[in-house]
Amino acid sequence: xxxxxxxxxxxxxxxxxGGARAGVLGDRISSFPxxxxxxxxxxxKGDLVYPDWMAGNWNVASTLVxxxxxxxxxxxxxxxxxxxxYLQQPVLFKVRFQPEKNIGLISNYTFKKAQKIVxxxxxxxxxxxxxxxxxxxxxxxxxxxxNPNRQITxxxxxxxxxxxVTSRDTETPNPREFVSTxxxxxIFRGESDIYLNEVETTxxxxxxxxxxxxxxxxxxxxxxxxxxxYLSPQDPDYFAAGGHPVALYRYRLELVRA
Numbered sequence: 687x688x689x690x691x692x693x694x695x696x697x698x699x700x701x702x703x704g705g706a707r708a709g710v711l712g713d714r715i716s717s718f719p720x721x722x723x724x725x726x727x728x729x730x731k732g733d734l735v736y737p738d739w740m741a742g743n744w745n746v747a748s749t750l751v752x753x754x755x756x757x758x759x760x761x762x763x764x765x766x767x768x769x770x771x772y773l774q775q776p777v778l779f780k781v782r783f784q785p786e787k788n789i790g791l792i793s794n795y796t797f798k799k800a801q802k803i804v805x806x807x808x809x810x811x812x813x814x815x816x817x818x819x820x821x822x823x824x825x826x827x828x829x830x831x832x833n834p835n836r837q838i839t840x841x842x843x844x845x846x847x848x849x850x851v852t853s854r855d856t857e858t859p860n861p862r863e864f865v866s867t868x869x870x871x872x873i874f875r876g877e878s879d880i881y882l883n884e885v886e887t888t889x890x891x892x893x894x895x896x897x898x899x900x901x902x903x904x905x906x907x908x909x910x911x912x913x914x915x916y917l918s919p920q921d922p923d924y925f926a927a928g929g930h931p932v933a934l935y936r937y938r939l940e941l942v943r944a
Contacts, residue, residue: 709857711865715890718912718936719754723929724886727855727867733786733804733834734854737864739893740783740907741803743944747776752936761923763915763933764881779817780944782806807837815839848873849885862893871918882918886931887911889939909939 714725750772755762785801811827823842830836835851850871857865867888874881889911914931917924923932 730854744941754934779813781810884916886914907941911937
């Protein structure tokens with residue numbers, strides 16, 4: 687169960703941020719681990735749109751570099767202590783960012799809108815889940831075809847992780863940096879138990895290499911990411927937590943073009 691719980695904390699990452707610091711979201715990463723509450727961000731509509739330089743296939747190394755339990759020892763989430771074993775241990779997987787399939791209709795004519803770059807959530811989710819749980823631990827990853835913010839990961843043993851992105855914000859400090867924040871509701875259904883919580887993932891991406899001809903096609907991206915866990919109203923410690931995060935995980939990501 688602890689391994690499954692640890693995986694639940696990182697699945698929404700996708701890809702979850704380095705280097706950008708200007709703006710509220712970038713400053714939030716800089717203030718780790720002194721987070722007092724969730725950021726005031728807008729309700730999520732549509733998908734998370736990434737900059738054009740993130741388009742394509744990437745090999746990712748994700749490394750947990752720090753973690754904190756701000757309300758310990760009074761409140762500590764399941765699996766927190768066991769997650770220390772992952773410190774400084776890179777986890778490798780592949781991800782993909784691609785143009786959004788977006789077709790509009792005007793009168794009797796169809797047209798293709800300007801395409802935006804979004805994550806291939808099914809491909810990415812399956813690869814990340816397999817990297818943490820192994821080939822035998824994951825049955826499937828499904829994204830709601832009518833709502834990219836709703837994802838279901840089916841695990842071995844008839845277990846499910848349901849993730850629903852509820853709010854989101856982004857910042858672009860300059861053309862080579864991008865910061866995103868997403869807050870999601872998570873429901874983990876085990877054989878006999880159900881866990882509910884909220885997860886915030888704030889990530890700052892930075893281009894650190896250019897294409898062979900000096901163009902904007904990046905060869906490598908570095909990212910600094912913080913994942914924060916908040917208790918759901920159903921948790922008996924919800925009011926005691928007072929809106930503070932109960933666990934914080936900081937990751938260092940390196941994306942190299944595949």
